Amino acid sequence: MPRAADDQEVSGRVQLPERSRSPWFELTRRLLLAVGILVGTVMLVYFDREGYRDASDPANRVSLLDAIYYTTVTLSTTGYGDITPVSDQARLINAFIITPARIGFLVLLIGTTLEVLASQGREQFRIARWRNRMHDHVVVIGYGRKGRSAVEVLTRNGRSRDEIVVVDPNPAALDDAKYDKLAIVRGDATRRDSLRRAKVDDATQVIITTDRDDTNVLSTLTVRQLNPDAFIVAAVREEENVPLARQSGADSVVTSSDAVGRLLGLSSLSPNLGSVLEDLLSYGHGLEVAERELLVNEVGRQPQQLPDQVIAVIRDEKVYRYFDPVVSQLARGDQLIVVRPSQELPWAPRPGTHGEETTGEDEA
The missing domain is CATH 3.40.50.720 (NAD(P)-binding Rossmann-like Domain)
Structure with missing residues (x-):
């Protein structure tokens, strides 16, 4: 019997999120349902065997083997007519139970085949499409x-x-x-x-x-x-x-x-300092360390004059501390490393969130 989906995955295989259950699991489940319909119908015919006649049997008796034969040919085809219901009860059961069971049985088997093929094809198509569009990730x-x-x-x-x-x-x-x-x-x-x-x-x-x-x-x-x-x-x-x-x-x-280790040592020497450093390393509350572009209205100003607390400036792919004389005046193209409140404030906007113009946009 096929194993669960996770056990079927082999090394190196790509899996995309929100994948449905294994098609082999679905196949096994549906086959069990089909067997259940088959067994249930056999028992129904056998228990009501007095209402059936077998044209090939001189005594017109229906055995368990005849019930199995009748059920299989009835559910899979329209029957051969050698075993027929003759009593009113048997005919009613055929009309309202066995006929719907036949339809369900056929739909189940055909649907299972189509589902397995469609599921596998759909997953392969998803992976192929993912490969084609996945770049810069x-x-x-x-x-x-x-x-x-x-x-x-x-x-x-x-x-x-x-x-x-x-x-x-x-x-x-x-x-x-x-x-x-x-x-x-x-x-x-x-x-x-x-x-x-x-x-x-x-x-x-x-x-x-x-x-x-x-x-x-x-x-x-x-x-x-x-x-x-x-x-x-x-x-x-x-x-x-x-x-x-x-x-x-x-x-x-x-x-x-x-x-x-450094965080542990600093926390033991100064619990308040350790708390601040932990706050900087966390995300979503308190203080936040972020990198942002320089705004047009910030060109020519000193790092200390900005509303964000600038701790470093990136210029020509080099990192300078805010007190370095090289970055005493901010220039177009600079990137800023800042400490700011994690909740965005009007006086400390992230570029692009409030319609402000960055130096990168200005140069473009």
């Missing part, structure tokens, strides 16, 4: 706690879930990703075929956050070979593996264990 390798948090931040900042693909070999993690309505690829991210199924060569961003540093480094190296232009963010547990991750091609490396 985000690939998340590893869907543990860190991966889920990264996806949450992406979706809250405007990324559609349709633009995110999860790669993970763990069925439990993939169940979470499917529940979160994400496309998934079950497979090892250190293997090229798994990454190709996730279309990593067309991705603009790749987030690598498995539980092992060696897997993260090897995945980074494989992703970079397949896509030289993608922006890769990798997580490592140990500080000593940061240079190795960068050499493998990561554009940004986050050290999880050291970051947590």
